[in-house]
Amino acid sequence: xxxxxxxxxxxxxxxxxxxxxxxxxxxxxxxxxxxxxxxxxxxxxxxxxxxxxxxxxxxxxxxxxxxxxxxxxxxxxxxxxxxxxxxxxxxxxxxxxxxxxxxxxxxxxxxxxxxxxxxxxxxxxxxxxxxxxxxxxxxxxxxxxxxxxxxxxxxxxxxxxxxxxxxxxxxxxxxxxxxxxxxxxxxxxxxxxxxxxxxxxxxxxxxxxxxxxxxxxxxxxxxxxxxxxxxxxxxxxxxxxxxxxxxxxxxxxxxxxxxxxxxxxxxxxxxxxxxxxxxxxxxxxxxxxxxxxxxxxxxxxxxxxxxxxxxxxxxxxxxxxxxxxxxxxxxxxxxxxxxxxxxxxxxxxxxxxxxxxxxxxxxxxxxxxxxxxxxxxxxxxxxxxxxxxx
Amino acid sequence: xxxxxxxxxxxxxxxxxxxxxxxxxxxxxxxxxxxxxxxxxxxxxxxxxxxxxxxxxxxxxxxxxxxxxxxxxxxxxxxxxxxxxxxxxxxxxxxxxxxxxxxxxxxxxxxxxxxxxxxxxxxxxxxxxxxxxxxxxxxxxxxxxxxxxxxxxxxxxxxxxxxxxxxxxxxxxxxxxxxxxxxxxxxxxxxxxxxxxxxxxxxxxxxxxxxxxxxxxxxxxxxxxxxxxxxxxxxxxxxxxxxxxxxxxxxxxxxxxxxxxxxxxxxxxxxxxxxxxxxxxxxxxxxxxxxxxxxxxxxxxxxxxxxxxxxxxxxxxxxxxxxxxxxxxxxxxxxxxxxxxxxxxxxxxxxx
Numbered sequence: 001x002x003x004x005x006x007x008x009x010x011x012x013x014x015x016x017x018x019x020x021x022x023x024x025x026x027x028x029x030x031x032x033x034x035x036x037x038x039x040x041x042x043x044x045x046x047x048x049x050x051x052x053x054x055x056x057x058x059x060x061x062x063x064x065x066x067x068x069x070x071x072x073x074x075x076x077x078x079x080x081x082x083x084x085x086x087x088x089x090x091x092x093x094x095x096x097x098x099x100x101x102x103x104x105x106x107x108x109x110x111x112x113x114x115x116x117x118x119x120x121x122x123x124x125x126x127x128x129x130x131x132x133x134x135x136x137x138x139x140x141x142x143x144x145x146x147x148x149x150x151x152x153x154x155x156x157x158x159x160x161x162x163x164x165x166x167x168x169x170x171x172x173x174x175x176x177x178x179x180x181x182x183x184x185x186x187x188x189x190x191x192x193x194x195x196x197x198x199x200x201x202x203x204x205x206x207x208x209x210x211x212x213x214x215x216x217x218x219x220x221x222x223x224x225x226x227x228x229x230x231x232x233x234x235x236x237x238x239x240x241x242x243x244x245x246x247x248x249x250x251x252x253x254x255x256x257x258x259x260x261x262x263x264x265x266x267x268x269x270x271x272x273x274x275x276x277x278x279x280x281x282x283x284x285x286x287x288x289x290x291x292x293x294x295x296x297x298x299x300x301x302x303x304x305x306x307x308x309x310x311x312x313x314x315x316x317x318x319x320x321x322x323x324x325x326x327x328x329x330x331x332x333x334x335x336x337x338x339x340x341x342x343x344x345x346x347x348x349x350x351x352x353x354x355x356x357x358x359x360x361x362x363x364x365x366x367x368x369x370x371x372x373x374x375x376x377x378x379x380x381x382x383x384x385x386x387x388x389x390x
Numbered sequence: 391x392x393x394x395x396x397x398x399x400x401x402x403x404x405x406x407x408x409x410x411x412x413x414x415x416x417x418x419x420x421x422x423x424x425x426x427x428x429x430x431x432x433x434x435x436x437x438x439x440x441x442x443x444x445x446x447x448x449x450x451x452x453x454x455x456x457x458x459x460x461x462x463x464x465x466x467x468x469x470x471x472x473x474x475x476x477x478x479x480x481x482x483x484x485x486x487x488x489x490x491x492x493x494x495x496x497x498x499x500x501x502x503x504x505x506x507x508x509x510x511x512x513x514x515x516x517x518x519x520x521x522x523x524x525x526x527x528x529x530x531x532x533x534x535x536x537x538x539x540x541x542x543x544x545x546x547x548x549x550x551x552x553x554x555x556x557x558x559x560x561x562x563x564x565x566x567x568x569x570x571x572x573x574x575x576x577x578x579x580x581x582x583x584x585x586x587x588x589x590x591x592x593x594x595x596x597x598x599x600x601x602x603x604x605x606x607x608x609x610x611x612x613x614x615x616x617x618x619x620x621x622x623x624x625x626x627x628x629x630x631x632x633x634x635x636x637x638x639x640x641x642x643x644x645x646x647x648x649x650x651x652x653x654x655x656x657x658x659x660x661x662x663x664x665x666x667x668x669x670x671x672x673x674x675x676x677x678x679x680x681x682x683x684x685x686x687x688x689x690x691x692x693x694x695x696x697x698x699x700x701x702x703x704x705x706x707x708x709x710x711x712x713x714x715x716x717x718x719x720x721x722x723x724x725x726x727x728x729x730x731x732x733x734x735x736x737x738x739x740x741x742x
Contacts (some may be wrong), residue, residue: 018599122593199426 001102003225005235006385008037009347014216015185016337021314022058022116023070029217029340030071030112037221040232040371041073045106047080050093050113051339051371056128058116067112083342085171085289089113090218091342091372091381095241097222102166107224113343114217125152125213129338132375134249146210146289148250150202155256157204162294162309164204168195170290171208171332177319178329180360185335209290214335218344226355236353240275240384241366242268257306259377266371269382270301273367277301280323280384281365282352284345286373287330293317296371300382319360327352327360329361342372342381353387366382396702397518398566400528401462401709404672405448405456406552406659406720409438411732413547419729420542427547432633436550436660438727439536441735443551445474445625446484448665449534450491452555456530457492459461462557466493468526469499471516473509473664474553475582477502488532499526501717506580507629508690509533510554510664514582515696517558517572528559535663539736540588548632550612550660552720554668564706565675565684568699569616573608580691591691597635600693605629605639605726608695620644624682626654627670629689631661647684658721671700680704718732 010032012025020028026049032043047068055061064080073080083093090113097111117125130139133148156162172192178184190208198206216364228235244264247253253260270276277300285300287293302323303311311317315324328334328348331341348367351357370383412435414424428434434442439448457464472484478645485500490547499520503509517529534553539545558567581602582589592600605628620626626649628636633656640650653670655662662669667688674684684700715723733739 016594018595118595121590199423 002104002250003226003237004098004101004235005223005225005228005388006220006350007223007228007235008033008039008221009350010036010219011183011344011347012217012336012361013183013384014214016118017215018118020215022054022060022114025116025215025217025349026067026112026114026175027070027217029114030110030192030263033110033219033221037247039108039221042076043108044076044078044110046074046078046100048083048093048097048109048111049070049081050083050089050091050342052084052086052089052115053066053131054116056131059120064304077335083378087286087338087375088342088372088374088379088381091345091370091383092243092379094343094346094383095243095381096222097231098238098241101222101224107227110219111222112219113340115337115339116215117213117337118215122213124217137249144202145376146205149289149291150205151250152256152295153204156291156294159257160306160309164196165192166313167204167209167290167294167323168192169188170287170293171195173312173318174287174326174330174332177327177360178333180358181211181329181334184214184329184333186329186333190337205289205291211336213333215335216335216339216340216344218340220343220346220350222227234249234354236350237386237388238383239272239386240269242266242272242382244380250376257295259295259299259373261377262296262371262373262382265380265382269384273384275367275384280369281367282299282327282349282362283325283369283371284324284328284330284348284373285325287332288324288373290338290375293325293330295330300369300371319362324362325360327357342370345370345372346385349385350353353385396560396563396566397521398563399556399559399675400562400564401456401460402672403452403457403459403714403719404669404720405451405455406466406556406662406669407437407439407448408723408725409727409735410435410724411438411727411729411736415729416547431547432657433547433660434657436548436643437552437662438732438735439551443480444536445472445476445534445553446478446487447481447603448536448553449484449488449532449549449555452532452534452553453492453530456555456557458708458714459479459568459613459711460557460562462528464494467528467530468493468497469517469520469529470494471501471503471513471529471531473503473505473513474535475504475506475509475663476536476538478545487560501536505694506690506692507631507663507666508688508694508696509699510668511686511688511696514556514558518567518570521558522561528557531556531558533664533668535660535665536664538582538588543588545589545591548656548661551663552659552662553665556668562705563703564709565678565700565702568701569612570696570698571608571612571615572694572696573611574694575604577693579693593601596691600630600691601629601635601689602642604637604693604695605687605689606642608697609643609685612697612699618699622683623649623685625652625674625678626650626685627667627674628687629667630654630656630670633657653722655717669717675706676718677709678702680706
């Protein structure tokens with residue numbers, strides 16, 4: 001396998017972007033990434049795009065070819081591949097792009113992620129997201145993602161004494177970070193009491209424990225390591241990539257309090273990178289709900305199982321903590337256009353490792369990790385990236 | 391439209407059904423926190439039409455109130471336009487019922503209007519044009535609604551009932567309409583398809599790109615044309631889908647809460663849709679003095695706004711405004727009902 005680096009990133013602002021269409025968003029993110037990388041369009045060998053449900057959100061399938069066309073690449077006739085893995089669609093598109101370069105089939109690929117979620121009502125969006133749960137065992141009986149994650153939160157509180165306040169602190173931290181991120185949907189800090197007093201969604205999760213519905217796109221350019229010198233002196237190398245799956249519905253799993261898919265994907269990524277969890281300087285994890293971040297920091301090995309609540313309480317994961325988590329604001333504050341999320345996480349890690357994250361920069365960040373979950377933990381993609389020494 | 395100081399409001403009348411339901415009662419029925427709802431929407435209670443009240447009866451009440459305040463022979467009313475999004479019939483006009491009830495038929499131009507919450511102000515513009523063209527001696531413009539809301543929808547706290555009628559002419563004008571303009575785009579923020587009982591809406595999309603964009607643009611266009619500034623007005627009335635939006639849009643435009651207060655009825659009676667900005671204007675005319683200047687900007691989803699620059703004339707002192715109920719009296723004359731009664735009145739119950 002060849003070594004592969006990220007040489008360009010591009011993001012749109014995330015939010016309720018009523019004035020921007022699916023096509024405009026992906027073209028904006030893609031052209032920013034290509035411009036950032038310094039490559040010429042004719043050097044692109046293939047295009048990967050993560051999108052969870054363009055068919056349901058905007059009535060548009062066949063997204064791969066559409067994106068190539070919108071990018072102005074139709075005359076190049078390059079392979080264009082749409083990747084779907086629920087909310088991990090973006091992370092998985094990144095992994096597919098990475099594998100294609102690592103394998104030697106492609107030298108340069110562009111990976112995009114996108115979702116346009118606010119053209120439909122909130123209820124319709126919930127229905128669409130719920131299509132990625134188990135239709136026969138979960139959705140059919142009225143389950144929603146808020147409900148599923150609420151069950152997980154209740155069990156975690158029961159098993160490990162995690163508190164309502166600790167869950168709320170995840171949202172407070174991520175909003176504080178989002179306030180420093182110009183791309184974030186919510187660029188304002190919130191107070192603990194606002195989280196605790198917010199309207200209940202699914203007990204114990206209130207409105208501020210849930211990530212929002214968002215529009216947005218992200219893109220990165222991947223290049224074989226032996227060719228990066230031509231384009232950049234700040235390549236960010238992909239040193240680990242792991243992916244794992246799990247039982248689709250929750251009920252058959254051994255525990256509600258751990259996502260085995262995260263554990264296995266992380267194990268594979270750490271092994272390939274040859275590092276330990278303690279070596280990670282900055283991480284973007286999948287906080288679709290506050291409890292999901294608590295699970296993630298445990299399952300990724302940053303703290304031991306059951307200590308995720310204490311980790312947030314003891315400020316281990318804040319911007320100036322031992323292991324800063326979700327410096328971008330996470331899904332909670334940055335926004336969660338599902339197909340874009342996994343690619344946007346990579347973009348944030350690249351900003352950090354290039355020392356270009358401005359007010360939210362983690363000092364001397366050298367190794368970063370991105371963790372993208374699909375649905376209720378049935379898919380997980382973990383990537384580890386490393387800044388190249390000059 | 392060219393500036394014309396002669397045409398304006400000759401008389402006006404209002405009607406609000408007397409039943410009220412408190413926002414807290416609706417909130418409790420759906421397991422919501424009453425304080426969060428009341429603080430969030432700025433609506434304490436809303437009017438509810440009784441089983442035998444509809445847009446026709448509300449319009450007739452308002453039209454009769456307008457006639458009671460002046461000496462106009464109903465036969466001199468040459469046009470009646472009723473704006474509503476809850477006309478009792480899909481096909482068959484409300485305006486004919488009103489015309490017959492007040493004795494204005496048969497030499498009468500009639501049509502029903504629909505433009506979400508601004509059909510009534512559109513009717514005022516039509517009447518102004520007819521009077522100006524000498525095609526009518528007087529025209530009557532009515533905005534009236536018994537608006538619909540799906541049970542449990544956020545709209546349920548706002549959608550209420552009421553209406554106002556304005557007689558437009560060029561003799562004995564109590565308030566001259568100096569200028570009017572409109573601002574219209576195709577913006578689908580709120581709609582109800584043919585045959586559907588309840589409307590749909592785009593949530594937050596009804597705010598920034600819809601309500602605020604249209605009201606701000608239309609009001610600014612009017613002030614640019616007329617050459618006025620917010621401080622030139624004694625009163626300002628903006629469409630009021632809740633208690634918060636009109637105050638916020640006033641601030642955006644540079645109007646003070648004091649200028650908005652007299653015309654802001656939504657906290658006490660809810661959103662009367664086509665009646666809303668017109669009842670607000672009626673409330674201001676109830677206390678206005680000669681020389682007072684009034685800004686009115688309506689908003690109708692779909693979407694558009696009509697702005698009016700109005701100056702009260704000395705003729706208003708000759709009008710006995712007590713000959714018909716004042717808006718403040720209509721607001722005070724109330725009887726509370728609970729959610730079960732509300733459900734009965736609003737046909738929310740199902741049986742075969």
